[in-house]
Each structure stands twice: as structure tokens, then as C-alpha cells.
Amino acid sequence: MSTLITNIAELMTQDAEHRVLNDAAVVIEGERISWIGPAAAAPAADDAVDAGGRALLPGWVDSHTHLIFAGDRTAEFEARMAGESYSAGGIAVTTGATRSTNDFDLTRLALGRVAEAVSQGTTYLETKTGYGLDLENEARSARIASTVADEVTYLGAHLVPAGADADEYTDLVCGPMLAAVRPYVSWADVFCEEGAFNEGQSRRVLQACKDAGLGLRVHGNQLGEGPGVQLAVEFGAASVDHVNYLSAADIEALAASWAGWQGTGVRGTVATCLPACDLSTRQPLAPGRELLDAGVPIALASNCNPGTSYTSSMAFCVTTAVLQMRLSVHEAVRAATFGGALALRREVGNDADGERAVGSVAVGHRADLHLLNAPSATHLAYRPGIPLTHAVWRAGVRAR
Numbered sequence: 001m002s003t004l005i006t007n008i009a010e011l012m013t014q015d016a017e018h019r020v021l022n023d024a025a026v027v028i029e030g031e032r033i034s035w036i037g038p039a040a041a042a043p044a045a046d047d048a049v050d051a052g053g054r055a056l057l058p059g060w061v062d063s064h065t066h067l068i069f070a071g072d073r074t075a076e077f078e079a080r081m082a083g084e085s086y087s088a089g090g091i092a093v094t095t096g097a098t099r100s101t102n103d104f105d106l107t108r109l110a111l112g113r114v115a116e117a118v119s120q121g122t123t124y125l126e127t128k129t130g131y132g133l134d135l136e137n138e139a140r141s142a143r144i145a146s147t148v149a150d151e152v153t154y155l156g157a158h159l160v161p162a163g164a165d166a167d168e169y170t171d172l173v174c175g176p177m178l179a180a181v182r183p184y185v186s187w188a189d190v191f192c193e194e195g196a197f198n199e200g201q202s203r204r205v206l207q208a209c210k211d212a213g214l215g216l217r218v219h220g221n222q223l224g225e226g227p228g229v230q231l232a233v234e235f236g237a238a239s240v241d242h243v244n245y246l247s248a249a250d251i252e253a254l255a256a257s258w259a260g261w262q263g264t265g266v267r268g269t270v271a272t273c274l275p276a277c278d279l280s281t282r283q284p285l286a287p288g289r290e291l292l293d294a295g296v297p298i299a300l301a302s303n304c305n306p307g308t309s310y311t312s313s314m315a316f317c318v319t320t321a322v323l324q325m326r327l328s329v330h331e332a333v334r335a336a337t338f339g340g341a342l343a344l345r346r347e348v349g350n351d352a353d354g355e356r357a358v359g360s361v362a363v364g365h366r367a368d369l370h371l372l373n374a375p376s377a378t379h380l381a382y383r384p385g386i387p388l389t390h391a392v393w394r395a396g397v398r399a400r
């Protein structure tokens with residue numbers, strides 16, 4: 001079964017050459033993209049969709065969400081808007097609600113959030129554990145996450161639960177809890193921040209998870225400068241997320257991690273910016289412009305979670321990155337598509353590989369496509385707050 005999407009006013013491929021094509025067409029065959037080029041030269045297909053002069057982008061790749069939770073934190077949000085500052089401790093409220101919710105309801109809630117994301121153009125999505133914070137509930141969260149998300153990250157090291165000793169809890173995270181979640185996850189993460197896990201504890205978590213064969217990610221430098229970025233680079237993490245407070249040495253370390261990329265394909269550590277979270281916590285926006293100028297690949301992600309960023313809108317993140325972080329539209333869309341794929345190490349993969357690339361439009365890549373109700377991607381920033389998603393294909397299947 002093949003589908004021709006034609007009459008595309010602007011096709012922003014986000015491919016290796018950063019190509020933007022006008023008057024373009026794309027052919028989907030099964031789950032893959034089988035042809036792209038000028039509309040006038042398009043081959044015949046079983047089915048045809050007239051894009052009506054709209055813009056087509058890769059689907060969003062949301063590389064940082066926390067969707068396995070129950071309850072909400074409206075009261076904490078109101079207090080924050082009234083002037084209270086954010087501290088990591090609010091996570092405990094969600095942990096209580098999550099533990100007391102059964103598997104069926106926790107799954108239903110998570111599926112609803114994924115559907116909300118897909119309806120806005122997200123076609124590939126990571127999510128994390130981290131609201132269980134005991135062996136049974138972290139394992140349960142990981143199992144449920146593996147049924148709703150494309151990529152699952154173990155975040156037992158999200159917060160030290162109330163009443164627990166931090167070092168003893170770290171032992172649990174690195175030992176029996178890791179063994180219990182291992183069948184369901186491919187990534188591990190640690191919240192390396194004052195009030196969460198210190199450098200020594202973070203180091204132990206990263207080492208144990210690396211030894212267990214997991215890819216690594218780090219929540220770092222959100223509330224102040226700290227060791228998160230340096231640890232992420234030292235351990236070869238695929239991404240360090242938040243990155244609000246960076247020293248010159250941090251930016252240098254991130255840039256250095258990509259030194260061999262063009263020649264050898266060895267990837268460094270992506271800096272993942274979470275602008276919706278920064279606005280909701282009234283933190284300074286992450287220095288996305290400075291990171292790009294220093295040669296550091298960045299990703300934009302929603303950080304959808306009930307405490308600090310209760311949105312799955314990648315379009316909102318892109319809009320904010322353009323209006324407030326001084327990214328161009330092309331740079332912001334790239335960070336929210338190819339950049340997210342790079343942060344999940346899913347940006348390569350073709351017909352010959354086991355897994356197809358996501359986050360860019362190229363022949364052999366997964367057919368994850370987002371048709372905007374606008375003639376160009378510029379409208380994402382030019383018309384802030386307007387829902388512009390017109391159609392979505394996820395792995396070749398029309399999802400909206």
C-alpha cells in the first residue's frame with residue numbers, strides 16, 4: 001500500500017543536507033518513506049492526498065516526558081505563580097497519587113497523554129519512570145511505560161523518597177530496583193541537582209546503569225550550576241536535559257563531545273532544552289542560541305509532567321524557542337525533530353538496518369509526518385498559540 005502526498009508548498013526535510021523543497025511530494029510505502037521530490041515528477045501510488053499547498057515537516061520527536069503518573073499539582077502551580085520558587089520536593093505529591101492508582105487507570109491516563117501528543121504532531125516519544133520511587137512501583141511504571149511509549153527511561157533516581165536515607169536509596173536504585181525494571185527499559189536517567197541526587201550518588205547511578213547495558217541521560221543544571229553536564233559528558237550520555245545554568249566549561253565540554261561526529265559518526269551529548277518547563281518554573285530559558293553557536297546539537301522537548309511542565313505541545317516549545325531563545329524557525333524545528341532523534345540515538349537507520357531513522361524526511365526513514373494548516377513552518381512562530389496540526393502520519397499510518 002503506497003500513498004502519494006502531493007501539492008506540498010514547503011517540505012522541511014531536516015535531512016542531512018537541511019533541504020527545504022517547494023512544490024514537493026512525498027510517497028509513503030508501508031511504514032517507510034519511499035520517494036521525495038518535485039510534485040511534477042512524483043510517481044503514481046495506490047492512494048493520493050492533496051496537501052492543498054500546506055507545509056510538511058517530520059513529526060515531532062519528544063525526547064523527554066514523564067507520562068506515568070496520577071493526580072495533578074494545580075495547587076503547587078498556583079503557589080509558584082504567586083511567587084513561591086520551585087524545589088524538587090513537589091515530586092513526592094505525584095508519587096503518592098501514582099502509588100495509589102491501579103495499573104488499568106495508570107495505563108489509561110498515560111495513553112490519553114500520548115494521544116494528546118500525537119494529535120498535535122508528535123510521532124516518536126520517550127517517557128520515564130520516576131513517580132514510583134520504590135521497587136514495586138518503579139517496576140510497574142516501567143512495565144506500563146513500555147506499552148505506551150517508543151522509548152522508556154528508568155528514573156528511579158528522580159527524588160529520594162520521604163523518610164529514606166539518600167545513600168541507602170541510591171543502593172536500591174543501583175541494585176534490586178534496576179534489576180526489576182531492566183526488562184522494560186533501554187535508558188537510565190538521574191536528577192543530578194541540589195535537593196535530589198548529589199555528584200557521588202549520581203555517579204553511582206550512572207555507572208550501575210551503564211554496566212547494566214542501558215543508554216544514559218541526565219537531568220542537570222536546572223536550578224543552578226552543578227556537576228550534571230560534566231558527568232553526562234564523562235559517561236557518554238546521549239543527552240543532558242534542562243541545561244539552564246551553564247558555565248563556559250560546561251559548554252566547552254558539550255562541544256568537545258561532538259568533535260569526532262562528522263568524521264567517525266561517534267555521537268556526543270545533546271543539550272536538551274525544555275522551554276515550557278522554564279516558563280512554568282520562571283527559570284531563565286536555557287541558552288539554546290549560545291549552545292548552537294558553540295557547535296552543540298540541541299533538542300527541544302516538552303518535559304510533559306504534572307509539576308513543572310504540564311503540556312505535550314511541541315509547537316509551543318518551538319514557538320518559544322524562536323520568540324524567546326533566538327533560534328530561527330528552521331533551527332527550532334530541527335531541534336524538535338532531528339535533535340530529539342539524536343538525543344535518543346534514533347536519527348540514523350535505513351532499509352538495511354533493523355530500525356528506521358526518525359526525526360527527518362528521507363527515503364528509507366520511518367514515515368513520521370506532520371502536515372501543518374499553514375503554507376510554511378514559519379507560521380509556527382508567526383501565529384503563536386494557533387493549533388496548526390492538519391494531519392499526522394506515524395510509521396506510515398494516518399494518526400490524525
Ligand SMILES: [Zn+2]
Pocket residue numbers: 064065066219303305
Ligand atoms: Zn524531566
